Amino acid sequence: IAGITQAPTSQILAAGRRMTLRCTQDMRHNAMYWYRQDLGLGLRLIHYSNTAGTTGKGEVPDGYSVSRANTDDFPLTLASAVPSQTSVYFCASKRTGDNEQFFGPGTRLTVL
């Protein structure tokens, strides 16, 4: 692994189903982020984690949850998916003290 990986690449999901988007980084970055990107709205922060064991809410956290059991992994869970959660989801990470964020390739999620 080099950088950030996300899985799955894309997914079609029935409304009401539970879904976990996976994110793994091998750069030993302390901070990790989940964004959603919708046409015309740009990237919006869902949840973040400044270090393993801590998480925080971003701009649009409702309907999503995260955990950060270790430095490398930061999964995003949709407990009961709704069509408005159709979006492209990006995971990112950052080294503490730096400003640059490194992004994963994204997961395209469609909720029907």
Next chain:
Amino acid sequence: SQKIEQNSEALNIQEGKTATLTCNYTNYSPAYLQWYRQDPGRGPVFLLLIRENEKEKRKERLKVTFDTTLKQSLFHITASQPADSATYLCALDMKSNDYKLSFGAGTTVTVRA
């Protein structure tokens, strides 16, 4: 309310010309401003960062200016090439927000050969 606005229209330019993108913001006090490039189907990639006390920053054919009085950043791509075609995102980086980024919607640039 807080707002970050980038060129609403896509930018189409001839190869060799300079592309100029704008990023205007209201009700933010960024410590830094970052620019990212995003290609279709890919995640954003960091290009440049400029601090609030810097007026201008350059990297190869890229130039960024930052005017905290006007609350505006300009991003220039000089001697543009078809390979510069992408969407460019500005992001505000604020100490008051624990250095979490707030992004604009992006401007899509197409460089014609």
